[in-house]
Amino acid sequence: MTATSIVESCPNCGTTLAVLGEAAPWCTACEWNLDAYTPPQKWPWYWRAMTRLDHRHGFRADLRLTTEGTGSSRAGFVFLCAVSAILVAVPLAALIGGLYLIIWHRHNLDILLGALLLPVAYALRPRLGRVRRYLRGRYRLDPETTPALHELIGQVAAATGAPRPDILIIDPYSWTASVTVLGIRGRRILTLGVPLLASLRIEEIVALLGHELGHIANKDSRRSLLARPARVTFGHLSSILRPPTANWLDQGMHGFEALLYELLRLINGTLSWLLFGLHLGINVVGSGHDRAAEQRADVLAAQAGGTAAALSLLDALAGLPLYHSLVSGASEAGVALHEWRTDIAGCRDRHTDQIVLRRQLSIREDASLFASHPTTGRRHQFLAARPPQDAAVTVTEAQTRSVLREIAPYAERLRADLAEEYEM
Numbered sequence: 001m002t003a004t005s006i007v008e009s010c011p012n013c014g015t016t017l018a019v020l021g022e023a024a025p026w027c028t029a030c031e032w033n034l035d036a037y038t039p040p041q042k043w044p045w046y047w048r049a050m051t052r053l054d055h056r057h058g059f060r061a062d063l064r065l066t067t068e069g070t071g072s073s074r075a076g077f078v079f080l081c082a083v084s085a086i087l088v089a090v091p092l093a094a095l096i097g098g099l100y101l102i103i104w105h106r107h108n109l110d111i112l113l114g115a116l117l118l119p120v121a122y123a124l125r126p127r128l129g130r131v132r133r134y135l136r137g138r139y140r141l142d143p144e145t146t147p148a149l150h151e152l153i154g155q156v157a158a159a160t161g162a163p164r165p166d167i168l169i170i171d172p173y174s175w176t177a178s179v180t181v182l183g184i185r186g187r188r189i190l191t192l193g194v195p196l197l198a199s200l201r202i203e204e205i206v207a208l209l210g211h212e213l214g215h216i217a218n219k220d221s222r223r224s225l226l227a228r229p230a231r232v233t234f235g236h237l238s239s240i241l242r243p244p245t246a247n248w249l250d251q252g253m254h255g256f257e258a259l260l261y262e263l264l265r266l267i268n269g270t271l272s273w274l275l276f277g278l279h280l281g282i283n284v285v286g287s288g289h290d291r292a293a294e295q296r297a298d299v300l301a302a303q304a305g306g307t308a309a310a311l312s313l314l315d316a317l318a319g320l321p322l323y324h325s326l327v328s329g330a331s332e333a334g335v336a337l338h339e340w341r342t343d344i345a346g347c348r349d350r351h352t353d354q355i356v357l358r359r360q361l362s363i364r365e366d367a368s369l370f371a372s373h374p375t376t377g378r379r380h381q382f383l384a385a386r387p388p389q390d391a392a393v394t395v396t397e398a399q400t401r402s403v404l405r406e407i408a409p410y411a412e413r414l415r416a417d418l419a420e421e422y423e424m
């Protein structure tokens with residue numbers, strides 16, 4: 001769309017069509033043309049065709065979830081758990097069988113077979129993640145050093161009926177927040193990203209915490225742990241089997257060696273593709289389940305922070321791309337968080353109309369069968385259609401100042417890094 005384009009009205013309901021940037025116009029009232037997703041021209045044709053198909057079905061799935069609440073089937077989740085159970089049983093059997101054959105072997109062949117089973121067990125081992133590895137580049141916050149933040153989390157936990165997270169982590173670089181379960185002890189980890197916190201008003205931070213702790217209250221993280229082997233193993237196997245890109249000529253091979261090399265490359269390539277296809281299929285089922293879980297967590301976001309704050313949180317999320325350049329290393333040392341918050345608040349006020357349009361446009365642009373979240377626009381529609389709720393947790397001004405003071409040092413770390421990049 002160019003600046004000279006004529007403003008048209010909706011052929012269905014006569015409402016003036018919304019226009020934002022290059023996007024095809026749509027009707028804000030009846031959603032006419034909102035499903036018209038066009039992939040970028042520069043992409044290859046097959047990728048364009050696939051993303052168009054994915055967007056069309058993702059759009060329908062999101063709409064069904066928002067209007068009927070039927071985003072995921074229980075059968076799909078049971079299927080994922082069954083696949084996971086098999087995937088955990090296979091390496092266990094391979095490990096026991098391998099050790100048995102090596103220790104109580106009758107022939108030398110038994111030892112060979114046992115030795116072959118052990119790498120199979122290792123390749124297929126369940127991956128529970130490690131807290132220490134997750135902490136790289138992030139900071140663990142203790143109640144002693146950040147009492148106000150922990151108190152706020154405690155208030156939100158009480159309001160949502162969730163147990164407190166076991167570990168609170170702050171990520172100076174992340175524009176997101178998440179809850180994840182890691183390690184053999186299954187510890188619940190709440191991670192908050194500094195730029196995201198800088199973008200939100202305090203009541204929206206409460207709604208955000210309500211959403212994240214809502215995942216704990218709804219046992220989503222435990223559930224995702226049950227389905228995790230099914231969702232990651234085939235992808236891992238596919239990448240292990242992916243053949244080298246160099247062909248026999250590049251490798252300088254001849255005759256039989258070259259033939260064998262190419263044959264192995266063909267077999268590995270085919271297996272890798274089949275496993276990747278399986279990986280995609282399983283993740284479509286899993287993502288449907290994830291999106292339904294996000295919607296249930298949004299209900300608790302509204303319960304903790306109130307419907308108004310939960311809705312404006314979604315608007316802030318839709319506006320995030322506008323705030324990226326405002327979180328910069330150019331701000332003065334010692335007051336980065338304060339400066340960013342002031343600049344972003346100003347930007348939000350100036351762009352209210354655009355943010356509403358961005359939120360609506362997300363219904364088109366972000367719809368995907370692989371998306372872990374329903375689009376921001378659909379999440380907004382879902383909450384807005386529910387009976388409004390008052391905030392269960394209200395934060396005093398003094399408490400807000402304390403919370404921000406505890407986050408500020410991590411904003412300074414980000415500022416210092418950005419300033420370094422800026423100078424380079």
Ligand SMILES: [Zn+2]
Binds near residue numbers: 010011012014030
């Ligand atoms: Zn219309």
Ligand SMILES: [Zn+2]
Binds near residue numbers: 215
């Ligand atoms: Zn969530």
